[in-house]
Amino acid sequence: MATASGEFPYAKVLVTGGAGFIGSRVVPRLEALGVRQVVVDNLYVNLPLPDARDGVVPIEADIRDGAAMRAIIAEHKPEAILHLAAVHHIPTCEREPHLAFDVNVMGTQTLLDAASEGGIRDIVFTSSGAVYQWKDGPLTEAATPIGATDVYSITKLSGEYQVAGWAGRTGGRAHIGRLFNTIGTGDPNGHLIPDLLSQLTAGEGPVTVKLGNTKPKRDYIHTDDVADAFVALLAGLKRGPDVDYFNICTGKELSVAELVQLMGDLLRVDVTIESDPTRFRKIDRLQQLGAPEKILAERGWQAQIPVRQALARIIRDLGHTVHEDDVLKAA
Numbered sequence: 236m237a238t239a240s241g242e243f244p245y246a247k248v249l250v251t252g253g254a255g256f257i258g259s260r261v262v263p264r265l266e267a268l269g270v271r272q273v274v275v276d277n278l279y280v281n282l283p284l285p286d287a288r289d290g291v292v293p294i295e296a297d298i299r300d301g302a303a304m305r306a307i308i309a310e311h312k313p314e315a316i317l318h319l320a321a322v323h324h325i326p327t328c329e330r331e332p333h334l335a336f337d338v339n340v341m342g343t344q345t346l347l348d349a350a351s352e353g354g355i356r357d358i359v360f361t362s363s364g365a366v367y368q369w370k371d372g373p374l375t376e377a378a379t380p381i382g383a384t385d386v387y388s389i390t391k392l393s394g395e396y397q398v399a400g401w402a403g404r405t406g407g408r409a410h411i412g413r414l415f416n417t418i419g420t421g422d423p424n425g426h427l428i429p430d431l432l433s434q435l436t437a438g439e440g441p442v443t444v445k446l447g448n449t450k451p452k453r454d455y456i457h458t459d460d461v462a463d464a465f466v467a468l469l470a471g472l473k474r475g476p477d478v479d480y481f482n483i484c485t486g487k488e489l490s491v492a493e494l495v496q497l498m499g500d501l502l503r504v505d506v507t508i509e510s511d512p513t514r515f516r517k518i519d520r521l522q523q524l525g526a527p528e529k530i531l532a533e534r535g536w537q538a539q540i541p542v543r544q545a546l547a548r549i550i551r552d553l554g555h556t557v558h559e560d561d562v563l564k565a566a
């Protein structure tokens with residue numbers, strides 16, 4: 236169980252939300268390191284659990300079900316938790332705040348209670364770059380004030396406090412990954428890129444893409460990089476402060492307009508963008524750029540996939556042609 240940074244500290248890990256967009260990429264990485272896993276998911280986003288095999292035990296269960304969580308921990312005795320399960324789709328969180336609080340806040344608490352009862356002391360929690368106040372980036376773990384504004388980020392900020400408080404009370408360790416905008420193929424919550432792709436490939440010739448506000452800039456990161464980052468956080472969880480915070484981001488930002496232009500380049504489609512104010516979100520921060528230096532310095536992780544290459548991969552995975560020289564440029 237060796238990693239680039241040394242011996243992996245856990246023989247068995249509980250991964251919640253392990254069927255999801257990111258979880259499904261983390262599980263094979265941990266498996267390749269020889270880490271045994273119990274993978275829990277309630278199939279809320281309809282992605283499949285991994286197949287049962289030596290070292291991977293998939294269990295359909297809800298993190299809000301305390302009896303189920305206690306029984307799973309008692310039977311399988313994981314040494315640490317990677318907690319990815321959440322309601323993540325932001326419009327759903329706004330529309331159904333009770334569901335978002337129930338899963339993201341109460342579900343996290345139920346999991347933490349079961350963990351303390353089962354003797355688990357170590358957790359990596361998945362938070363979001365959205366917990367930072369609306370400042371110009373780069374947003375840093377040490378200096379940028381936090382301040383959540385929408386239902387989703389409020390639940391994530393609560394989760395940060397919950398795991399930190401739990402670590403303090405139990406003598407445990409909680410490391411928190413503040414994740415920025417993840418892109419990749421098969422995201423059940425991310426419709427922007429598939430929607431853009433269908434507009435860009437609808438016909439022959441130049442295309443006019445209709446969007447809401449095209450100005451907001453985001454730090455887009457590929458899901459394979461994100462999965463590696465979570466493995467690095469687990470690998471380093473026994474090091475440093477008991478409670479610690481790490482951005483998972485690239486440190487580069489792109490506006491929606493730039494993203495569309497880049498996709499047009501990769502598809503060799505001439506694009507005109509029309510911004511329609513009636514489609515603007517009520518709450519939409521103009522910038523969310525992360526500072527990636529801490530996780531590089533302390534965990535040796537940095538994003539490897541430039542956004543151009545990430546987009547090229549997604550476009551190809553969705554069955555469209557990306558011209559070879561463009562892919563090479565994107566590599």
Ligand SMILES: NC(=O)c1ccc[n+]([C@@H]2O[C@H](COP(=O)([O-])OP(=O)(O)OC[C@H]3O[C@@H](n4cnc5c(N)ncnc54)[C@H](O)[C@@H]3O)[C@@H](O)[C@H]2O)c1
Nearest residue numbers: 252255256257276277279280297298319320321323414417
């Ligand atoms: N994708 C991003 O851009 C992004 C950005 C910041 C933070 N995050 C966080 O990363 C984590 C993983 O996100 P993702 O993109 O893989 O989302 P996802 O929706 O694909 O994965 C979440 C998984 O949790 C499961 N789940 C939901 N409710 C559950 C419950 N009550 N019990 C058990 N399982 C449950 C879902 O079925 C799903 O498989 C989430 O906590 C999310 O909030 C994601």
